[in-house]
Amino acid sequence: MAAICDAAMADTLKAIEGVVKAAADRTSAAASQAVEAAKQNGEAVVSQGAAFMVEQFGEAVRGATAAMLAELRQEAARAERAGRIAVRAAWVTGCVGAVALAGVAGVVVAGLRHG
Numbered sequence: 001m002a003a004i005c006d007a008a009m010a011d012t013l014k015a016i017e018g019v020v021k022a023a024a025d026r027t028s029a030a031a032s033q034a035v036e037a038a039k040q041n042g043e044a045v046v047s048q049g050a051a052f053m054v055e056q057f058g059e060a061v062r063g064a065t066a067a068m069l070a071e072l073r074q075e076a077a078r079a080e081r082a083g084r085i086a087v088r089a090a091w092v093t094g095c096v097g098a099v100a101l102a103g104v105a106g107v108v109v110a111g112l113r114h115g
Helices: 002-114
Strands: none
Touching: none
């Protein structure tokens, strides 16, 4: 009877070992699938994050470029106004010089006539 019990016990242990091994294999396969799915999700998140960063950087560059262009346009307008003012000042100086020269010439001519 002990031999029958020992044989039954050995068969039961082998059956339990088979069930445990099968369960461990299924758990290992499921864990591998979960790791692969997490890896793919991680890659997708990184790709989306990189695309988002590229988009944000592009928007920042476009904003900075627009601000720089606006500032350059303002500086160009100031330079143009300064150039017009310089031309006017040159004309005024030339006119004042011509009037002064005409006055001096008038004095010299008047002096020559009376003199």
